[in-house]
Amino acid sequence: MRPVGLYVERRSPLHALDPITKLVYAVCLALVPFVAGDLRVTFVALAGNLALLAVGRVVREGLLALAGVGFFLATLFLVQGMVYPGNATPLVSIGPLVLYREGLAYAVWLTARFINLTLSAFVLLFTTRPADLVEELVRAGLPPRAGYVLLSVLQIIPSMAARVSVIQDAQRSRGMETEGPIWVRMRALLPVLGPLVISSLVAMQERALALEVRGFGAPGPRTFYRPPWRHRIAWPVRLAAVSALLGALIWRLAG
């Protein structure tokens, strides 16, 4: 079973960079268009993100992941082109439907902002193992219990997803139908989810006991298995990301 998440195992300068720096970068760059409120600035940020994905050698994976929302983005152009409140200049008409220039421009803006947000996040997600990110967050001050919750989700999901197919096969052999009209498929929900959810919740007690036996609730500071992740350019990158965000703010205020 494939682990949860978008992480791609590669060797690249971006993979070597520490997770916190990439997190700071992703948050700052994702927010740049929202703060600047300007399409040109958004395109600059977008180009920067694409370049970084190239440095991380994950451009192809990133664009493929983005293709999944292509349909929604297309409806954005269609719907906003028709109904955007500022619509005044008709541009194209397809049968009875009229698309307006203002609405389409608005859709371009929403789409660019969204793609930039997604690509900023991809710079982090495609090049960082989720477990490494959580460990570094705990080191930076996230409570260890919250760190446990986040990490254990990543372990529980694959094992539960694997059990789904086993339960589905078992119930199908007892006559459960998984195809056909919607109400037939709807009825298949409980026989699959029931055994899965109840067994996971019952197994939870054992998990809690196992944790307590190993000192989960013990007071005092925690130690780490690995040494802190240090990188020469960590601080320069963080500063650059924050100044990009500040630059966007100045751009907005200067109008």
Add this chain to the structure above:
Amino acid sequence: MATGAQPRAGIWTTRWTTLTLVLIPVGIAINFVGKFVAQALKLPLWLDSIGTVLAAFIAGPWVGALTGALNNIIYGLTVDPVSFWYFITSVGIGLSAGIMARLGFIRTTARAVVAGLVVALVATVVSFPINIYLWGGQTGNVWGDALFTALTLRGVPLWLASFLDELAVDLPDKVLTVLIAFGLFKALPRRLLSQFQLGEGELRHTA
């Protein structure tokens, strides 16, 4: 304890134990699996908050809210960065499901439907302003967006059309989510549930 009213488990009381903490990731995993099964069965619903609602039923509104919040954080950090924006929706779902449970709305199926309607309304009220800000009012669900377009073209104000767009999707989704969580909750062993309830002895300490 001879005088005065007997303290009762309030709406907001939570028993924080290791078991409560383990419930949260299991709830998040159930959310994920619910969505996965809904997609596998090609249902036109999300069904991605069964675990949040179930955690809220079992351990109260705070645990529900925390499950919802961490659900969107972990989802945003691994798969879909947009889920950060809808973080507050998940918190609303967890809180409202927990409050309805503590108010006694998960005793019968009919009451659970009412709880489902309340959760759907909360989810809609919290989500639609985010939809307006991010997507000009759309939800990304084809049926909801078709309704949105038809309404707006007939002169319905954008905010109302957007609200109805979200409601059209959330109403069936959340009512079914709450009913599934209700069915699962009823099937859970009492021995498990009792560990989350505030016993008499527990209450005397906090009172």
